[in-house]
Amino acid sequence: MAKLAEAESTSFVEWFRAAAPYIHAFRGxxxxxxxxxxxxxxxxxxxxxxxxxxxxxxxxxxxxxxxxxxxxxxxxxxxxxxxxxxxxxxxxxxxxxxxxxxxxxxxxxxxxxxxxxxxxxxxxxxxxxxxxxxxxxxxxxxxxxxxxxxxxxxxxxxxxxxxxxxxxxxxxxxxxxxxxxxxxxxxxxxxxxxxxxxxxxxxxxxxxxxxxxxxxxxxxxxxxxxxxxxxxxxxxxxxxxxxxxxxxxxxxxxxxxxxxxxxxxxxxxxxxxxxxxxxxxxxxxxRQSVENLRPAKIDDVGGILSVIEPLEAEGILVRRSRERLEQEVEQFFVDELDGRIVGCVALYPFPETGAGEMACLAVAREFQRGGRGDALLTTVEEAAIELGLTQLFVLTTRTAHWFIERGFIQGQPEDLPAPRKALYNWQRRSKVLIKKLSV
Ligand SMILES: CC(C)(COP(=O)(O)OP(=O)(O)OC[C@H]1O[C@@H](n2cnc3c(N)ncnc32)[C@H](O)[C@@H]1OP(=O)(O)O)[C@@H](O)C(=O)NCCC(=O)NCCS
The missing domain is CATH 3.40.1160.10 (Acetylglutamate kinase-like)
Structure with a gap:
């Protein structure tokens, strides 16, 4: 009984807190x-x-x-x-x-x-x-x-x-x-x-x-x-x-x-x-979709973390600390829906090799299967082309097919730009997938 009351009060408190932004937004x-x-x-x-x-x-x-x-x-x-x-x-x-x-x-x-x-x-x-x-x-x-x-x-x-x-x-x-x-x-x-x-x-x-x-x-x-x-x-x-x-x-x-x-x-x-x-x-x-795909700002770090943390916990994404995210937030794009971050992706360019790494592609579980992954990928491809890059690579353990279905082909760790190869985690044994960008 006490457990039930505790669970009820937890969900009530969580719900009430989650309503606060709406209460602010609705006044007047x-x-x-x-x-x-x-x-x-x-x-x-x-x-x-x-x-x-x-x-x-x-x-x-x-x-x-x-x-x-x-x-x-x-x-x-x-x-x-x-x-x-x-x-x-x-x-x-x-x-x-x-x-x-x-x-x-x-x-x-x-x-x-x-x-x-x-x-x-x-x-x-x-x-x-x-x-x-x-x-x-x-x-x-x-x-x-x-x-x-x-x-x-x-x-x-x-x-x-x-x-x-x-x-x-x-x-x-x-x-x-x-x-x-x-x-x-x-x-x-x-x-x-x-x-x-x-x-x-x-x-x-x-x-x-x-x-x-x-x-x-x-x-x-x-x-x-x-x-x-x-x-x-x-x-x-x-x-x-x-x-x-x-x-x-x-x-x-x-x-x-x-x-x-x-x-x-x-x-x-x-x-x-x-x-x-x-x-x-x-x-x-x-009138229009209230969705906004845009480069990330420092204020988005909390929102990005809320998307990626559950996937990190499942071992699907490599863990990133808040500090690291804060440093690298300029590499990120976010998908914002009604003021909430529901997806993200990062692009790390290696200009000397003409390649860019796409990383941390993630869509919050309840918003998956709505074409958002595709939209994030397109955004990164366009940004990479704008930077003059000619290929995109991604390291993944569980999502290889998703990328292959979108034009990536399997490569080897040896294909990675030298600085990235040096950081390759041989224990994680991620697959390296590469896509040539058509300009
Ligand atoms: C991969 C991911 C970003 C796709 O986002 P999404 O918004 O659901 O993507 P889309 O709506 O564009 O595509 C959905 C399709 O991808 C398929 N898909 C999802 N995960 C997949 C996987 N691991 N392998 C193969 N296909 C997958 C879905 O079955 C769906 O197919 P359907 O349309 O035939 O039903 C999302 O599933 C995700 O966040 N996954 C966890 C993080 C991850 O794996 N990131 C990649 C490593 S960098």
């Missing part, structure tokens, strides 16, 4: 969090409210966008008519939409008002602002059918929303918009959320998926995707919220929203896992 940032009306019908909806409370407590400026689909459907007597995936909202349906929005909004406000002791909401004292922040216009006539009170977002009242956020309030937007002619229009939550995130220049837009998971057609998790990759991905995706939200996510990224996260409502603690852990549990959409 604007997040738009969108969830469907289905989310509110779930028993665990209160957990999402707790997470919203936590983000608010950490100083995140939060805009919530809710849906009302099931609540409207429940109220409608007749089945709704759809044109190109859009619901026709007649005057009667609009009354039900207004009714559902009012009721859902009050429910959300009341859940965010809880301050009971012995709950994560103790002492929360959250203020929620909602109102006529969204201006809409009619969607018009599509395929000869008048969509009536189905609308499109025309404008988001950015300054008034910012004022509320500056006052520390959470802003709650509904899928409704008001027109200057005094009419009300039915909108989709994804459209409101996307427009709000773009207009507010949000740092993050988060969609909670009610239907389906963040996986591809084969059931593999889609961890990261760039806006440019979305079109191709959409062709392969099965129907579900992922397919519904991805085009909006890509659009938001192209229009300047920092990152868009799609998270399944079925994963417990998904919002926190996605936002506060590096690997995440959902899909992150970014």
């Amino acid at each position: 940032k604007t997040f738009v969090l969108a969830f469907g009306g289905e989310a509110m019908l779930r028993e665990d909806f209160v957990d999402l409210v707790y997470d919203i409370n936590l983000l608010n407590a950490l100083g995140v400026r939060l805009v919530l966008v809710h849906g009302v689909r099931p609540q409207v459907e429940e109220r409608l007597a007749a089945e709704a008519q759809y044109v190109q995936g859009r619901r026709v909202t007649d005057a009667d349906a609009l009354e039900h939409v207004k009714d559902a929005v009012g009721s859902v909004r009050v429910d959300i406000e009341s859940l965010l008002s809880v301050g009971l002791p012995n709950t994560p909401m103790a002492g929360a004292d959250i203020r929620v602002a909602s109102g006529n922040y969204v201006t809409a216009q009619p969607a018009g006539i599509v395929d000869g059918i008048d969509l009536q009170f189905t609308g499109e977002v025309r404008k988001i009242a950015v300054d008034p929303i910012r004022d509320r956020l500056n006052a520390g309030e959470i802003v709650l937007l509904s899928p409704l918009g008001y027109s200057p002619t005094g009419e009300v229009f039915n909108l989709t939550l994804e459209e409101v959320a996307t427009h709000a995130a773009i207009a507010l220049e949000a740092d993050k837009l988060v969609f909670i998926l009610d239907h389906g998971d963040t996986v591809d057609a084969k059931g593999h998790r889609i961890n990261r995707v760039t806006a440019a990759q979305v079109t191709k991905l959409l062709r392969e995706l099965p129907e579900g919220d992922m397919k519904l939200y991805l085009p909006h996510a890509a659009h938001a990224c192209k229009k300047g929203v920092g990152k868009v996260h799609l998270i399944s409502a079925d994963v417990d603690g998904a919002v926190l896992m996605e936002l506060f852990t590096h690997a995440g549990v959902g899909t992150m959409v970014t």
